[in-house]
Amino acid sequence: MTMTFTETTLVKDIVNEQPKTSDVFKRYRIDFCCGGNIPLSKAAADLSVDMDKLMSDLHEVYIKEENNKDDMAVWTNSSSEEIIKHISEHYHATTLDELAQLSPYVTKVSKVHGDSHPELLKVYELFYEFKKEMIEHTAKEEEVVFPMLKKLEDPTLENRHEIVNYITELEKEHDHVGEILRQLREITSDYELPLDACGTYTLVYKRLEALEGFTFMHVHLENNILFPRYLG
Incomplete structure (x- = not known):
């Protein structure tokens, strides 16, 4: 699965596309539910979250889910x-x-x-x-x-x-x-x-x-x- 989001993608849209990213947001205390209607960059900035680390962690979820597919x-x-x-x-x-x-x-x-x-x-x-x-x-x-x-x-x-x-x-x-x-x-x-x-x-x-x-x-x-x- 290829990451189809950027720093400007809304948090809620990332979770909607790949639900397991919610675990990452929960870990960073980023509200993906009621407060998810904001860009990823703003959510990270509001909580002083390292953007590169956040993107890396989200990417890891995408890779893991891709590897979970079975033939x-x-x-x-x-x-x-x-x-x-x-x-x-x-x-x-x-x-x-x-x-x-x-x-x-x-x-x-x-x-x-x-x-x-x-x-x-x-x-x-x-x-x-x-x-x-x-x-x-x-x-x-x-x-x-x-x-x-x-x-x-x-x-x-x-x-x-x-x-x-x-x-x-x-x-x-x-x-x-x-x-x-x-x-x-x-x-x-x-x-x-x-x-x-x-x-x-x-x-x-x-x-x-x-x-x-x-x-x-x-x-x-x-x-x-x-x-x-x-x-x-």
């Missing part, structure tokens, strides 16, 4: 060890980081706008259920399942049937996660923003929708490429 065709011919490493570094680490970063925004929006938009209370509930599920799920894969899969590369290993039970369990968890995401999409009317949505409201919906797509690719890589290798 599934590459992995069909890769070794299981390579796929496991990719899932751990690319999907697990990124998902856990995004859940941590997104949590305060979801909480804030539900508290501020929950009275006038009660669906946000359900969004809050579903998001934290999803977060809990993914934290536990990734930990199980990292600590138990992935080490077992690596051992199964040895054709002489006994008790190979044990991994089938784990894979079946993981696939059920994938189904549960998918149902949570389905409910989130339903309760938000396909992430359609109301007319009175503020900047934080907008970025929550955009980042939730992006998280949905990222999770589907994560599950696809496991369910359709990695796990079938051990179910034959």
